[in-house]
Amino acid sequence: MFYDLNVFKSAYAMATHAGQRQAVIARNMANADTPGYQPRDIEAFQKAFENSGREVAMTATRAGHLNGFSSPKPWAEFETTPSGDPNGNGVSVEEEMLKGVEAKRQHDRALAIYKSSMNILRSSLGRA
Known part of the structure; x- marks a missing residue:
């Protein structure tokens, strides 16, 4: 009766997306002084998961980790528009900080x- 609830799948997918975006943002900030580095981002959660029939499965970050699959992520990572930095680096630390706050809000x-x-599920079972 209470198995395969889509709200839990959606919440899991949203939290996973926010975590992956935070990792991309952290990589951008770590390379803020790397000459020629161009910042990357991933597509928005709504765009990535607008297909409601998509299954969400665990993924492995390294071989043998959680027995997950090493398949590509369901969202696309892309380069953002570069800024005019003299060393060819396109990272704006201020923009990355704002993106980080946005990703944290999505995760929260x-x-x-x-x-x-x-809480709703517990209430329906008579447990508070």
Whole structure:
């Protein structure tokens, strides 16, 4: 009866997306002084998961990790538009900080959806 609930899949996918975006942003900030480095980003959550029939499976970050799949991520990573830095580096630390805050808010939103759904599920079972 209470198996395969899409709200939990969506919350998991949103949190995973936010975590992956935070990793990309952190890589951009780590390379802020690397000559010729161009910042990257991943596509928006809504665009990546607008196909509601998509299955969300665990993925492995290294061989044998969590017995997950090493398949490509369901979102596309792309280069953002470069700024005019003299050394050819396109990273703006200020922009990356704002993107990081946005990713944290998305992750917090996913956790709030998950917690709220758990509370509703517990209430429906008569447990508070």
